[in-house]
Amino acid sequence: MNKQMNVTKVGILxxxxxxxxxxxxxxxxxxxxxxAVADQKGYxxxxxxxxxxxxxxxxxxHGSVGYLEPGGTLSTTSIRDLIQTSPVNAYFLAxxxxxxxxxxxxxxxxxxxxxxxxxxxxxxxxxAMETVLGMREQLQAAGITYLTGCGATPGLLTAAAxxxxxxFAEIHEVKITFGVGIANWEAYRxxxxxxxxxxxxxxxxxxxxxxxxxVAALLERTNGILELQNMEHADDLMLExxxxxxxxxxxVGGVVDTRNADKPLSTNVQVTGRxxxxxIATHTFTLGDETSMAANVCGTALGYLKAGMAFHRQNCxxxxxxxxxxxxxxx
Amino acid sequence: MNKQMNVTKVGILxxxxxxxxxxxxxxxxxxxxxxAVADQKGYxxxxxxxxxxxxxxxxxxHGSVGYLEPGGTLSTTSIRDLIQTSPVNAYFLAxxxxxxxxxxxxxxxxxxxxxxxxxxxxxxxxxAMETVLGMREQLQAAGITYLTGCGATPGLLTAAAxxxxxxFAEIHEVKITFGVGIANWEAYRxxxxxxxxxxxxxxxxxxxxxxxxxVAALLERTNGILELQNMEHADDLMLExxxxxxxxxxxVGGVVDTRNADKPLSTNVQVTGRxxxxxIATHTFTLGDETSMAANVCGTALGYLKAGMAFHRQNCxxxxxxxxxxxxxxx
Numbered sequence: 001m002n003k004q005m006n007v008t009k010v011g012i013l014x015x016x017x018x019x020x021x022x023x024x025x026x027x028x029x030x031x032x033x034x035x036a037v038a039d040q041k042g043y044x045x046x047x048x049x050x051x052x053x054x055x056x057x058x059x060x061x062h063g064s065v066g067y068l069e070p071g072g073t074l075s076t077t078s079i080r081d082l083i084q085t086s087p088v089n090a091y092f093l094a095x096x097x098x099x100x101x102x103x104x105x106x107x108x109x110x111x112x113x114x115x116x117x118x119x120x121x122x123x124x125x126x127x128a129m130e131t132v133l134g135m136r137e138q139l140q141a142a143g144i145t146y147l148t149g150c151g152a153t154p155g156l157l158t159a160a161a162x163x164x165x166x167x168f169a170e171i172h173e174v175k176i177t178f179g180v181g182i183a184n185w186e187a188y189r190x191x192x193x194x195x196x197x198x199x200x201x202x203x204x205x206x207x208x209x210x211x212x213x214x215v216a217a218l219l220e221r222t223n224g225i226l227e228l229q230n231m232e233h234a235d236d237l238m239l240e241x242x243x244x245x246x247x248x249x250x251x252v253g254g255v256v257d258t259r260n261a262d263k264p265l266s267t268n269v270q271v272t273g274r275x276x277x278x279x280i281a282t283h284t285f286t287l288g289d290e291t292s293m294a295a296n297v298c299g300t301a302l303g304y305l306k307a308g309m310a311f312h313r314q315n316c317x318x319x320x321x322x323x324x325x326x327x328x329x330x331x
Numbered sequence: 332m333n334k335q336m337n338v339t340k341v342g343i344l345x346x347x348x349x350x351x352x353x354x355x356x357x358x359x360x361x362x363x364x365x366x367a368v369a370d371q372k373g374y375x376x377x378x379x380x381x382x383x384x385x386x387x388x389x390x391x392x393h394g395s396v397g398y399l400e401p402g403g404t405l406s407t408t409s410i411r412d413l414i415q416t417s418p419v420n421a422y423f424l425a426x427x428x429x430x431x432x433x434x435x436x437x438x439x440x441x442x443x444x445x446x447x448x449x450x451x452x453x454x455x456x457x458x459a460m461e462t463v464l465g466m467r468e469q470l471q472a473a474g475i476t477y478l479t480g481c482g483a484t485p486g487l488l489t490a491a492a493x494x495x496x497x498x499f500a501e502i503h504e505v506k507i508t509f510g511v512g513i514a515n516w517e518a519y520r521x522x523x524x525x526x527x528x529x530x531x532x533x534x535x536x537x538x539x540x541x542x543x544x545x546v547a548a549l550l551e552r553t554n555g556i557l558e559l560q561n562m563e564h565a566d567d568l569m570l571e572x573x574x575x576x577x578x579x580x581x582x583v584g585g586v587v588d589t590r591n592a593d594k595p596l597s598t599n600v601q602v603t604g605r606x607x608x609x610x611i612a613t614h615t616f617t618l619g620d621e622t623s624m625a626a627n628v629c630g631t632a633l634g635y636l637k638a639g640m641a642f643h644r645q646n647c648x649x650x651x652x653x654x655x656x657x658x659x660x661x662x
Contacts, residue, residue, distance in 0.1 A: 021607075024607055024608075025500070025607045028500065028607070156494060156495075156497055156498065159494045159657065160491060160494050160495070160616065162657060162658070162660070163487060163490045163491050163494060163657075163658065164487075164491070164616070165634075165660055166487055166627075166630045166631040166634040166658050166660070167487065167618065167619075167622045167626050167627045167630045167631070168622075168626070168630065169356070169359065169630070171660075242659070242660060243659065243660045243662060244660050272619075275621070275622055275623065275626035275630075276352075276355055276356045276359070276625075276626055276629070276630070277355075277623060277625070277626065279621040279622065279623070279626070280621060281618075281619030281620065281621035281622045282619045283616070283617065283618050283619050283622070284615075284616070284617045284619075285491065285495070285614070285615070285616045285617075286614065286615045286616075286617070287498065287612075287614050288498075288603075288612030288613045288614050288615075289612070290606070290610040290611060290612035291498045291499075291606055291610065291612045291614070292606065292608060292610070294607075294608070295498045295499070295606035295607055295608065295610070296497075296498045298607070299497045299498045299499065299500070299606075299607070300497040300498070303496075303497040314647075316645075323657070324657060325657055326490070326493060326494075326654070326655060326656055326657040327493070327494065327497050328573070328574065329493070329496055329497070329502075329573060329574045329575050331574060
């Protein structure tokens with residue numbers, strides 16, 4: 001759109017299902033270039049741009065993007081090393097929520113390194129988000145613009161709920177119901193464990209400690225279906241911080257089918273409130289079933305990354321949630 | 332929410348159906364106070380806050396808010412006089428779109444007066460919005476933060492479309508279909524003529540020149556129904572400027588029932604696009620039927636007015652559309 005387009009150099013931390021999808025979403029973009037990636041065992045940086053297939057080959061065949069030739073480096077402190085050595089404008093933190101302090105620990109690495117730029121996460125858990133929100137002043141002082149909760153839910157649906165709320169004098173309920181269909185759960189090992197941690201009878205620690213065999217056995221018992229209710233999703237915190245309603249009026253639940261790429265129900269958010277005339281009504285935002293979790297999470301995350309770049313150029317640092325900022329469309 | 336809340340002093344320009352509804356929406360707000368209003372024949376200012384009923388009485392019984400005692404002033408240059416004499420932080424421009432340069436002429440009055448603050452409009456017509464967008468540099472120099480297109484459509488639905496677009500690599504179509512039910516069209520005389528101007532066989536000038544009797548005769552022939560297609564709505568311009576899609580992919584149409592407060596169909600926006608995996612899908616945002624045009628327009632306008640105040644406090648001046656900014660919830 002802009003002839004003198006500034007190309008944003010983007011890094012991805014984490015190269016599981018989410019990180020891989022983000023790399024694919026990034027590849028055709030003209031105004032962003034994917035130059036850096038890190039997993040637990042290594043990292044890769046190529047100033048001219050990484051290619052998804054080469055990174056996938058290194059990751060799948062050898063166990064880390066650090067084996068990439070050229071550009072790969074093996075390291076047990078891969079994130080720290082990547083931050084310190086590679087010029088990157090913005091990172092998408094495609095990392096697990098668990099433990100709840102993990103994202104905050106990674107953010108601390110950026111601050112410690114004196115890095116300046118834009119960070120975007122797709123955090124889901126309220127507790128994890130509260131931890132990163134507590135770093136507001138450190139982030140401001142560091143010159144980092146951090147946008148949190150920028151996936152699908154929270155993220156896309158939270159932003160839609162914020163817009164929807166405008167018709168009402170008071171919000172009575174925000175109800176998010178998602179349907180997820182994945183053909184092969186083994187591509188989303190970390191995400192599935194996070195989902196299981198939301199089921200009755202499972203703690204975060206128990207879910208994280210499950211072996212692949214134990215996950216498979218659980219899914220065998222449920223015909224591959226995970227039904228989740230009253231999930232700890234940071235939509236509640238984000239909508240409360242945005243002044244929409246107290247967090248206990250926000251609920252998140254859903255159905256995950258781990259054996260079918262088709263969604264078991266259409267993901268939607270319903271915002272119910274009272275208008276100034278005293279009428280009770282519900283606005284509904286429904287996602288097309290053909291949109292994958294990867295499209296809804298990664299597209300949104302990059303849209304917020306672009307919005308974050310605009311704030312960063314205006315020397316606006318600190319941390320904001322997806323409910324406070326309009327995402328920008330990335331070309 | 333905030334104990335040391337800054338109360339924004341809000342003015343309303345225009346006291347037809349839209350301005351009157353905005354006054355009602357404003358009345359219970361804690362963080363905003365309605366202090367000023369102008370119509371064609373006069374204006375009123377009360378630093379402690381205006382009351383809707385008193386203004387309605389003056390307007391209906393005497394023909395102008397300028398008859399209000401105390402606070403009212405009769406003037407044939409009511410807007411200019413109000414701007415120059417009254418301390419107001421932000422104005423909602425609840426004025427007709429027609430003629431297309433009318434809003435721009437009013438904005439020029441603010442610039443000429445050396446006024447600084449926030450302006451919000453609910454402009455509908457693309458041509459009118461192009462005119463005010465052309466004033467960007469003047470507004471920046473003047474220290475005015477102007478948010479345009481902040482009604483329902485454009486406004487609420489345009490913002491929802493911008494959020495919805497994030498799932499897609501390319502947007503194929505944005506289709507807005509609105510249903511409006513009004514029990515008594517005579518409360519929305521200007522709005523109805525703007526609608527008629529969108530009907531086949533009517534120009535803007537013809538619609539504006541229609542007498543009330545001619546409008547009534549037209550509605551008699553259509554059983555009170557106005558069917559509008561391919562309307563000139565600035566959603567197209569706003570989504571193009573936000574980089575979502577070329578304006579010719581955006582269409583706005585609707586059905587207005589002038590004899591029934593119930594909506595003839597649920598107002599909705601559908602965003603169809605292609606995901607990064609090549610899937611075609613449609614996200615849909617549907618408004619609850621019980622929400623009135625007044626609730627959807629005025630609630631949104633005030634949400635953007637609050638967002639505009641935050642920009643103005645940060646010395647961020649100029650003009651932005653509702654597709655570029657996340658509205659804030661007003662308490």
